[in-house]
Amino acid sequence: MKEEFLLGKYSVAIVGATGAVGTKMKEMLENSSLPIESIKFLASKRSAGKEISFKGVTYLIEELVNDSFEGVDIALFSAGGSISKQYANEAVRRGCVVIDNTSAFRMEKDIPLVVPEVNSEALKNHQGIIANPNCSTIQMMVALEPIRQAYGLDRIIVSTYQAVSGAGMSAINELKTQTSQMLAGETKVEANILPCSGDEKHYPLAFNALPQIDVFSEDDYTNEEWKMVNETKKIMEDDTIKVSATCVRIPVMTGHSESVYIEIKTDQVTPDDIKNILSQSEGIILEDEPKEQIYPQALTSVDKKEVFVGRVRRDLDVTTGFHLWVVSDNLLKGAAWNSVQIAERLHAMSLVRVNN
Amino acid sequence: MKEEFLLGKYSVAIVGATGAVGTKMKEMLENSSLPIESIKFLASKRSAGKEISFKGVTYLIEELVNDSFEGVDIALFSAGGSISKQYANEAVRRGCVVIDNTSAFRMEKDIPLVVPEVNSEALKNHQGIIANPNCSTIQMMVALEPIRQAYGLDRIIVSTYQAVSGAGMSAINELKTQTSQMLAGETKVEANILPCSGDEKHYPLAFNALPQIDVFSEDDYTNEEWKMVNETKKIMEDDTIKVSATCVRIPVMTGHSESVYIEIKTDQVTPDDIKNILSQSEGIILEDEPKEQIYPQALTSVDKKEVFVGRVRRDLDVTTGFHLWVVSDNLLKGAAWNSVQIAERLHAMSLVRVNN
Known part of the structure; x- marks a missing residue:
């Protein structure tokens, strides 16, 4: 050889x-x-x-x-x-x-x-x-790294809205079947896969929100939540970043959405400063025109390679705090x-x- | 008379x-x-x-x-x-x-x-x-007031997962129609109501997450988000509570879910302390057994008057910080x-x- x-x-x-x-x-x-x-x-x-x-x-x-x-x-x-x-x-x-x-x-x-x-x-x-x-980590990292480079990053609190395709083909089919059945008026639908194929109990995802992705672990966080915490620190090579996550599966086929709160290490930064940086960063498309009702959506992210960021706004109380809405095709960039x-x-x- | x-x-x-x-x-x-x-x-x-x-x-x-x-x-x-x-x-x-x-x-x-x-x-x-x-405010108030009474409340960051029935009968029907069409393989479905009947543009909610409820207002927050902020301060009669909200509509018929992060004013409090208080509070059902996969779900909250709270856990970095998952029937308690x-x-x- x-x-x-x-x-x-x-x-x-x-x-x-x-x-x-x-x-x-x-x-x-x-x-x-x-x-x-x-x-x-x-x-x-x-x-x-x-x-x-x-x-x-x-x-x-x-x-x-x-x-x-x-x-x-x-x-x-x-x-x-x-x-x-x-x-x-x-x-x-x-x-x-x-x-x-x-x-x-x-x-x-x-x-x-x-x-x-x-x-x-x-x-x-x-x-x-x-x-x-992990899919939910990747899109958050793409969105936050340019901000971290510019202003430092002290803290992340993320709540996810994750699509079913992250759980594979069989989970997609289960959601489709449940959705058809519930639209037809059935109130008891079968669940054999979600929220987590390897866990004991299964619940319908159709017209529901399941606050469990992967199994439960230390401190009553799920493995998916720990992945977001630990992978963030490893990728950003900074163990001091504060990270907590709540990971939730919702009835979306493809496209993870994330409500992300951050605290940066620099004062006097405005939402426009952050938007400027994001709009010039690799792999990001800024979709943030509230007056035009333009913001990232799971459905419009499908089949696209980029991470979409919008709803960038200041926290109402903490001057270094900002909120963002981060969406990407979990099967592609994720x-x-x-x-x-x-x-x-x-x-x-x-x-x-x-x-x- | x-x-x-x-x-x-x-x-x-x-x-x-x-x-x-x-x-x-x-x-x-x-x-x-x-x-x-x-x-x-x-x-x-x-x-x-x-x-x-x-x-x-x-x-x-x-x-x-x-x-x-x-x-x-x-x-x-x-x-x-x-x-x-x-x-x-x-x-x-x-x-x-x-x-x-x-x-x-x-x-x-x-x-x-x-x-x-x-x-x-x-x-x-x-x-x-x-x-x-507002529906999304009510259920959060029921969940947080007993904690505030016991430990004081310094800060709230909430991300919502709101059901379509909050937008009325016509919105429910629109979601049903869109969902049927998308299950049948249609990729372009009509939207005339959501995210907000009074706004210019309309987007499909079926298999999507829409980060807009009500119209946009000051600081690029929506009115729904401002309602959560302002109503919280009025109901709790405390203008000093820090509140920020991200309100999102998801394809659920009934049952609003909320990922709530709080910071309390007391040190040395454990998640078990908070669970004990919640389990004894009026109008609350504590559903929090991660090992048994027991947590609140939109589907199981329907037609119930109570507010369901679960996934109570400590923040991983801030000792006075806690995360909760709060669910209730938005048409009933909401x-x-x-x-x-x-x-x-x-x-x-x-x-x-x-x-x-």
């Missing part, structure tokens, strides 16, 4: 190719500038043999096994944390760079957790695995696009090893 | 009897301990002559005119602010007590703004009109029940004049 550190044409694999995020990873790669020589689509035995189209060419989905990664340069994982734990190191052992969209490795000290607009530099220290942050963007950066920074 | 201040049997009127809230006012009165001698149902000319049933007896809806209030002791208004402005004083002139569910008089200095669990004493100074607070409850208190406190 000849190994070279050079710009080249990559052999790419998607692990979890049939999932809600995997499908979007394929679309993002089809439109990516990443020079791809070959691609393979990996999934469970159940999906193996099915056809999938990439740039007009039909591929067969292959069953995921350790040897799937022979000769692969870049693998995008989005098939659940246990699959990542089982296969990511096997892939790395074969010379592959893994960009992992699960929570399996995010908080491991030596594994970079990357939002390209925020901390691409962390990619330089990668040892084979790069973690993609997952597939951020992963492909990391691959593009690795390429641009010559950090991918080409296995011939 | 003989006028007596005594406990008696009342002549009651509902103004806006066919609306989303008016319908619930009728239901609440049917199950109220208020001694009702007669009742009349008032609405626009369009609804006049339609039949309505109350305690098994059929009534005809009457057209609202000034003389409708002759001999009426208690009138519950929920037909929009302009109707209240036009008729409430006419009703008072005829000896009637008006309990007004609109925003028409809420911030007027001499008009009590009442949540019975919080400030019934304010009823004593009424001069004919009593204002029912509107109809709070109004009828005010009528019951007026009766119990001998504050209704009986017009014979």
Whole structure:
């Protein structure tokens, strides 16, 4: 096996190719500038043999096994944390760079957790695995990093309005079924997946708001809430930032919304100052014209790569406090696009090893 | 006209009897301990002559005119602010007590703004009109007043998840139609009412989250957000409480949810202390067993009079900070029940004049 550190044409694999995020990873790669020589689509035995189209060419989905990664340069994982734990190191052992969209490795000290607009530099220290942050964290980081750079960031309090597609295809279908049934007048609808497939009880999401995403953990915060807290500190490389989160699932298919309160470290800053900075920042579209009723919406964020920020306004009491409304397509910037963007950066920074 | 201040049997009127809230006012009165001698149902000319049933007896809806209030002791208004402005004083002139569910008089200095669990004493100074607070304010007041009594309240930051029924019957129907259309695969659906019937632009709420309730006002806050700020200070009779709000409509039929962050004025308080207080407070049901996945939900709050509180937990950084999840039926405690409850208190406190 000849190994070279050079710009080249990559052999790419998607692990979890049939999932809600995997499908979007394929679309993002089809439109990516990443020079791809070959691609393979990996999934469970159940999906193996099915056809999938990439740039007009039909591929067969292959069953995921350790040897799937022979000769692969870049693998995008989005098939659940246990699959990542089982296969990511096997892939790395074969010379592959893994960009992992699960929570399996995010908080491991030596594994970079990357939002390209925020901390691409962390990619330089990668040892084979790069973690993609949680969807709700990513969009908040894109919105807040330019403000932090300009004014310092002391505190974040976030309440989320998260879409069901973050919980995968089966959760999307469950919401659709429940919604049809409730529109038809049924009052008792079945729930088998949400709020969290791995937990004991399940509740309808249709016409409801569920203040639980992932399982409950320390201090009665959910894992999703802890992810927002811990990942923020790791990505911003600042353990002193105060962060608390309340994570809520609402009946939206795609597009996470977030009500974000921040306190900055600089006095005399106005909402217009913050809007000016946001409007010039990478990956952000400022949608903030209250008089014209222009503000970010989940529905209008779908299929877009950017993070939309609006409703920027001063806190009514704390002079360094501001409120923002942050929306993004959770399957794209929150997952597939951020992963492909990391691959593009690795390429641009010559950090991918080409296995011939 | 003989006028007596005594406990008696009342002549009651509902103004806006066919609306989303008016319908619930009728239901609440049917199950109220208020001694009702007669009742009349008032609405626009369009609804006049339609039949309505109350305690098994059929009534005809009457057209609202000034003389409708002759001999009426208690009138519950929920037909929009302009109707209240036009008729409430006419009703008072005829000896009637008006309990007004609109925003028409809420911030007027001499008009009590009442949540019975919080400030019934304010009823004593009424001069004919009593204002029912905004739905999103009421449930937050019920949840926070016992905490304020015990520990003092320095600050509130609230993000709401509000149901469509707060915007009336036509908005409910619009959401149903949009939802059916989107489930059927339509991507462009019509919107003529939401986010705010009186504003220029309209957006779909189905599978969306709209960060606008009511029109935009000072400092780029919406009127709904200002209501939460100003009404809180008036009800708690404390202008020094810091309050900021972000009000968001989500695709829920009934049941407002709120992510509430508070800072209290006492150190060394634990989430268990707060839960203990809430569990013993009037009008509150504590639903807070994270290990059992028990927390308040919009769907399970429907048709219940109480305010449900859960997810009580400490802020991760500020020792006097706590987070709560507060849910209630916006048509009941948020509107109809709070109004009828005010009528019951007026009766119990001998504050209704009986017009014979």
